[in-house]
Amino acid sequence: MVKLTEGFAPFQEYQTWYRxxxxxxxxxxxxxxxxxxxxCTHDYVDAFRDIAQxxxxxxxxxxxxxxxxxxxxxKPADFWQPSLFLAELDNLLRHLCIEKDYALLGQSWGGMLGxxxxxxxxxGLKALIIANSPASMALWLQAAARLRSxxxxxxxxxxxxxxxxxxxxxxEYKSASQVFYARHVCRLDPWPEEVKRTFAAMDADPTVYxxxxxxxxxxxxxxxxxxxxIDRLAAINVPVLLISGRYDEAAPEVVQPFADHIKGAEWVxxxxxxxxxxxxxxxxxxxxxxxxLASVT
Numbered sequence: 001m002v003k004l005t006e007g008f009a010p011f012q013e014y015q016t017w018y019r020x021x022x023x024x025x026x027x028x029x030x031x032x033x034x035x036x037x038x039x040c041t042h043d044y045v046d047a048f049r050d051i052a053q054x055x056x057x058x059x060x061x062x063x064x065x066x067x068x069x070x071x072x073x074x075k076p077a078d079f080w081q082p083s084l085f086l087a088e089l090d091n092l093l094r095h096l097c098i099e100k101d102y103a104l105l106g107q108s109w110g111g112m113l114g115x116x117x118x119x120x121x122x123x124g125l126k127a128l129i130i131a132n133s134p135a136s137m138a139l140w141l142q143a144a145a146r147l148r149s150x151x152x153x154x155x156x157x158x159x160x161x162x163x164x165x166x167x168x169x170x171x172e173y174k175s176a177s178q179v180f181y182a183r184h185v186c187r188l189d190p191w192p193e194e195v196k197r198t199f200a201a202m203d204a205d206p207t208v209y210x211x212x213x214x215x216x217x218x219x220x221x222x223x224x225x226x227x228x229x230i231d232r233l234a235a236i237n238v239p240v241l242l243i244s245g246r247y248d249e250a251a252p253e254v255v256q257p258f259a260d261h262i263k264g265a266e267w268v269x270x271x272x273x274x275x276x277x278x279x280x281x282x283x284x285x286x287x288x289x290x291x292x293l294a295s296v297t
Contacts, residue, residue, distance in 0.1 A: 017068035022057035036108030039209030041067035136228035245273030
């Protein structure tokens with residue numbers, strides 16, 4: 001049995017919930033998991049706890065505003081910036097006393113956060129895994145438009161009609177959006193319970209997602225719309241593994257700049273996955289991550 005420890009890291013006047021699977025003091029570089037969204041919870045990336053079976057401690061946490069961490073539904077949109085989440089990550093590393101030796105895996109938005117963290121060249125970062133993430137939101141939006149254009153014509157029309165009418169809260173719009181999600185977010189049917197839990201949590205409190213992203217994965221109108229890290233990627237100086245799925249909304253052209261600008265970056269595409277290889281091809285994904293970490297830390 002792997003030891004489980006839960007707690008809260010005080011951050012500013014808030015609380016960041018975290019869970020450690022394994023022993024942080026066993027001499028093996030621990031792995032921190034940053035979830036996506038912005039505005040998801042740790043639940044849908046819970047599968048990465050499998051890595052703890054290799055003897056490496058795995059830390060999950062809910063970013064501020066989400067999950068079991070402090071919720072702040074009344075904060076204005078401009079409160080929710082990458083700098084807030086970078087500061088929260090640094091705070092968590094210090095709280096757990098691992099800031100001098102850790103690896104970081106970020107999924108989707110978490111990978112964007114991970115790239116932002118890595119370009120500052122933190123001394124304790126030993127390896128970075130960027131999973132299903134865009135190097136810029138402009139590229140993400142271009143890919144989303146292309147993937148959306150491949151949806152059935154009636155689905156495309158439903159999406160467009162409700163976006164133009166401002167009725168994106170309607171059941172019809174959500175149903176049409178699900179067609180995209182079933183192709184490019186998670187192709188398992190039904191979705192695993194941990195994935196459902198994250199989406200239910202986002203429905204219950206969409207504060208962060210709406211402020212930074214927008215109403216859906218392909219209708220991005222939030223504060224991250226113009227985000228890019230491409231011009232800073234050359235500063236990343238640790239081993240990097242890139243992960244994506246063949247049917248991923250993070251399409252190859254969205255991930256390509258990471259491969260182009262990060263020296264020595266390794267890229268694995270999972271042929272039967274979309275945006276969540278960690279659940280769609282769980283065993284293969286965990287083996288890939290575990291092998292990479294064993295080779296570089």
